[in-house]
Amino acid sequence: MSLWLQIVDTAGAALLLIGAAICLLGVIGMIRLPDVLSRSHAATKPQTLGMILVLAGVALRLRSGMDLATLGLIAFFQMLTGPVASHLVARSAYRTGQIDHDELLFDELDEQLTDGR
């Protein structure tokens, strides 16, 4: 019995560490990638995955029903609010001309926006 608890505890600790490492990768990506849109990739996706892994690790260590539900709620809101924030950053960056259009291979949105005018 206590062996199982030990295994679960270790797995939880490992998940915490992996989640933190993935968050760190996202930060490194933010430094290395060239422009706003690419950076928003690095800022959102690894963060969400890392966050969920950290929450799973915490859940394995806490192991009580109510705490699990709270952790689930945190994950739910993280997945719901992260894309909204990143979309707003990307949209405002695009519309205020922070995008280097020569760097893009092609841009289907640009045609649409200029058509609309």
Added chain:
Amino acid sequence: MKRILRLSFRNADLPPLSAEFGTRRRRVLDLPLIAWLTLIWVLLWSTLTWANVITGLVVSVAVCLAFPLPRVDLGLRLHPWGILHLAVYLLHDMYTSGVKVTRQIFFGLPHRAAVIGVPLRCRSDLMLAATAVAVSNVPGGSIIEVRRATATVFLHVLDADRPEELEAARRQVWRIEELTVRAFGTPDEIARVAGPPPPPQLAAGRPAP
């Protein structure tokens, strides 16, 4: 004399699952919304006691009265099997693409990015928003713009050099759309996403791959 509280299952003129409340200025309360807010309240206190449930009910009714939402039929249906399917797909995709993003960050810098438009099949606002959120959560594309009139999402894709990568990004969006609608959509929308993806008439100006 009018009654203070009227429930929707006795009054056909109220929207389903709601209660009308008040004497002079009558307000319509959305019962599932109140239940959800109460659940969040209890979870935030993280103990299930009667005191928490009752204060949660009071707070959520007060919030709903103070900040009323517009009365719209969202068209939200919950299909448990579809939700499970979507969750498994999203988690699996996050996991497998984590490696890919890492490789891009460390070794794949000279790749060119592109902005592509992907026309969707669903038309309701809620499905459009849910699909956009789901697409944003998996690596591959981040949403820049959503066109409501044509139901088109515009994605920034990192690895745009090869045409098959672009095709994969489009197919992924359509797959996520289908799963999202199967998890939350009305039968009408589900029938629509079961069809083939729309022709890329919006993408006419882009160079042929």
